[in-house]
Every structure is written in C-alpha cells, then in structure tokens.
Amino acid sequence: MSCFEAALGLRAEGRARVPLDEIWSAYHCAEPVKSAASGKRDSLRTALDALEQRGVLRMPRSPKLWDRSAKPALPHWVHLTAGAAHERAPESTVAWAPELEFARSISHPIQQATLAAVQRFLAAGGRDRPMVPMRERSLEVFGDEKKLDRLIHSSLFQEGRLDLGLLRCFAVSPPLVWEEYSTPSTTALFIENHHTFHSFKRWNEDRLAYRVIAYGAGKAVAKAIGSFTDAAGRLGIERIEYFGDLDQEGITIGAKLAEVAERTGLPPVMPAERWYALLLDRATAVQDIADPGSSVSADSMRWFSPELRARIALLVESGRRLPQELVGWEALSVQPH
Template structure:
C-alpha cells in the first residue's frame, strides 16, 4: 500500500502523516483553527510524534505539504517562540470531495467489498475511514463473530464512538458500508421502567427527580399510563430501542426539559422509533403545557437562530413549538423539575396527551 499520493497539480508526494492530519482537520467544527488547537489535532493524527524531539519540525513540514496541496491556507503571523516558526492560525476548506482524496483512493488495494471506493466522490477523511475498514476486512473478514456497535468500532478505528458518527453519513448507503458488512449491530441499552398501571401508554421522563414524582402521582391515581420510564437524559436516544421488548406498549409519551438537549433527545428517539417500527414517541402535551405556564425562564443558554430553534421544537407541535422556540432564541430554558407534585395535584390537565390515541 502506497504511503504517499500526488499533490493536486503538483508532482511531489503527499506524505502519509499529512494525509492523516488533513483527514483529522476535516472534522474540525470551524473553518479556522489556532496553532494550539492544531497541536491537539496533530496529537490525535500522529500520536507517535509526542515523544520525538523533531516533532515541531515534522509539523512544520506537514503543514507546508498541506499548503502546497491547497488543503489549507495559513495566516501571515508566526509563532517564533521556537524553531521553526509556525503559523498562528490556519483556514480550512469545507470538507468536500477532492482530487487529492481521489488520488489516494486509487493507490489502495481495496477488498472486493470496497471496490466502489476507487470511483466514489470522497473526502480524505472518508478515505481514511475506508482504509481502516479495508485493513479490518483483510485481517478479520472471514471471522463469523458479531459484536455490538461500539465494540466493533473500537476494534476497527481504535475509538468506540467512531461508528456512531459515521452511520448517518454517505459512507453508509446501499452498496456501501453496512452493519452487516461490519458484522455488528446496535445493542439495546436497558430502559429503566416502573409499572404504575394497566394502560398501554409508556411515559418517558428525562430527569430522575421528575421521574420519581410522576411515578408516585401515577401510582396513587392511575390513568392510561401503564409504565413510566426514566430516559436518563441522552441515553434515551439509544434505549428507545428497548421498547421493542415491551410488546404491550402501544404509545410512548415523552416529557423533558425545554432546552436544546431536552428537545433534541425526543426528536432523535422519535426518528429511531419510526425507523424501527416501534410505537411512536409523542410529546406529553399536558405536561409541556404546564411547564410553559408555570416555568421561570433560566437565561445563560446559547441564543439559537430562528431556523435552528424551529427545527428543534417542531416535534412539540403547535402551540408549544412556537412558545418554546421563542425561549431558545432568547437563550433561555425551562427545567422540567418545575412540574413538582404540588403543581401536579392542583392542575389535572397535565394528563392530556397521556392516552392511547385512537385512529
């Protein structure tokens, strides 16, 4: 396997270290990156360099290679605290298919399962992902063992959460990568549930204290809620799959904080439920209404754009979506702990949305 590729419009080779750094920089969340941040990314892309006395000179050479390949541009100001001088800031292009990545893909002897990589429009980062898969298929491709997603991710990429970030990308598509090819599967994290009645509805609550309060109230005064579950924050995005084991559940109502994370979680879980043909995840409308009426906005959150706020709150439906979006654009949130036992006992309308909707 070749360790170098040709620069775009240049004849000199691009070293493997430069390819790794370019691939890592593609995942940087901003278009600019400071030198101190470059050092952190470089440590990930080339961890063996940490103990080498020539590390600074190697980084300088690597950056020069990326500049020559037009994969980065750099500021005119230099850090002269040591030799050689290094640019204090880099500007990165947006991650997109490039001739450099295509050239690299053509140097690799792909396994038959990845032969499509030679003609696909890929970024350098995607080529590096496929290279890791290629090595795994070569070394372990004939094994017949299946492993949970994060175990396989650690084995293939050295990082257990790498596959989580890749599943929604163009690398996973028909005739490309698949869970079957990698002989892996999404495990179903356990969902902490408590039986509180005989109804077909499950109420999922984001935070532990509100889960405890609603458990006690629903046990004392049952309705159509048969189960109450503690979503454990973002864990519900994965543990929603465990509802498949509760065959008596026909409808899932969710109640969480009104903030960016609190709304992203049920939106993601709802999409998973739809994809896996599970009972739909809908908002517990009465509880959200009570939270919006009684909650005191807490400032200090990032101010979201109107488009982003509308995207996050759309799962709530109107009028709660517009009311919640107004909070997010002001940088405010509402904590679900507002809906305590005293409030629940004095406002029975909170049970709206906790019934099994009939067709």
C-alpha cells in the same frame, strides 16, 4: 499540514461539519500536553483561529452557535472547507476485496486508510467472524471503539459501500430505565431528567395514569429507545408521551424521538401536553433563565399542538428556558389523575 488539521480530518470521516466534542478529541490527539493544561480553551481557540485564517475551516457566525460556558467562547461546530485536511490520494494499486471494489473511486486518503483497515479485517478471515456489538468490532478493526459511530453517518456507508453486516457487528441501543405499573393505561411517559423521573414515579404509584414511566437520560433517549421495543409490545403500549425541558435542546430531543419511533415501528411519540402546559403555567415560579442554545427549528416546533406551540414560541423568542424540574413533587402532588 499541522497535526491538529490532520486530526480534524480524521474525525470528520468525509463530513464537512465537525462538532465540538470531536474538535476536542482531535485537539487532544494532536496536542496532548496543551489539551491537558489549564489554558486549554485558549490554546484550542488560537488553533482554530489559525486554521480559519488559512482557509482550512469556517466557524459559525451566529453568537447562538457558540459555547459561552467559559472563556474564550468555542464554536459548537466547524465547517471544513473543500479540500481541507486532506490531499488527493495516489492512484490505488491495491487488489481490493470484491466487497470493497468501490474503493477504487475513493480519492480521500483518510477514507482510503479506513477501507484498508477493513481490507485487513476481511483478509484475516473477518467474513467468518461471529456477530458482535459495534464498538467491540470498531476497536478491533480501527483501534478506536467509537470510530464506527462516526463512520455510519459518512459517505462510506452509503448504499453499495460498507455496512455493519460486512464488519460482522450490530448496533446496540443504550440501556433504558423504566418502571412498570399495574394499570389499564396503554401510555408510557418518558422523562428527560432523572430528578423529575423520580418525582413522576412517586406520583404515578398512586395515580396510575401511566403504564410505564421511563428515564430518557437527555439526548441518549434517541438511541436508547430501541431497547423499549419488546417491552412496548409486551405491555400493550399504544402511545408514548415525552416530557423534557422547554429549551432548544429539550424540544429538539422530543421532536427527534418522534422521528426515531416512526422509523423503528414504535408507538407514536407525542408531547406530554398536560405537563408542558403546567410547566408554562409555573414559569413565574422562578426568575428568568436564559437559554444559551440556538433557535428552535420550525420542524421541531411543529411537534406541539398549535395552542401549545404558540405559548412555547413566546418563550423561545424571549430567549428564556424552563427546566422541567419546575414540575416537581410539590407541583405534582396536588395534581389529580
């Protein structure tokens, strides 16, 4: 087994699919010199091709699932085949803590090593430790501050196995930036990008159409929105609108945010249809911009109203994208309340 293959298995945490950022992390760990050289994309692609030829992993077939921002192209993810990057662990003779009795049924050696680290934490008095932010505990227990970010989505965190309470830690939402306005409105508007956020703040100072204008920071908003819960109650927010780029990533962010809000008891997240419609109206203001992302899922598209969905579908099917900066200050300044 190569060092890179083993590192991929560690990043997988029992999952079959490993995203590109984790692939890079594994490669840097296994090949620190090559991963820092000018030809690092070439060497990573060569390493991935070699593992695919050995049957260790599969790379996506669709051209849309590849990063083509530079050459050679790299996959957005790889799928580890059954049995890849690990062998069956020897029969366990560890006297597991009562909370870890399920570890006897775990055959994956990487998962066993993870559980052994938890065992050491508990044996050292971990049950009596104060509750701390998740990444602080992750660094202490595993030597990797982001390991728990990956673990909580793995089979080790299924019901009846590990949980954050056992590790005496809790998840922390990233900070969210927003501006509050004195207005009867009960709607908050979340903006994907910070330049557009600035223009909408400026516009709302006079129009007072929204109680809150918030900066979502792209994909980070799905994790950050939890920090808005208390403010939403304090400000009487009854509805959240989201406005982002019209491309694969931007649409997916909005749809996912709606799901997160529903799960966490926040007010419903709706598409800011007024601004999406204006964005589509302004499509002719720029030359066509290709969307390198994969196709938009039907579930994400259902987030929009039927009328808007039909217009956006035409854009998506043409392989184009519309950045929300098209609805900038000059376009906003002529918009009424």
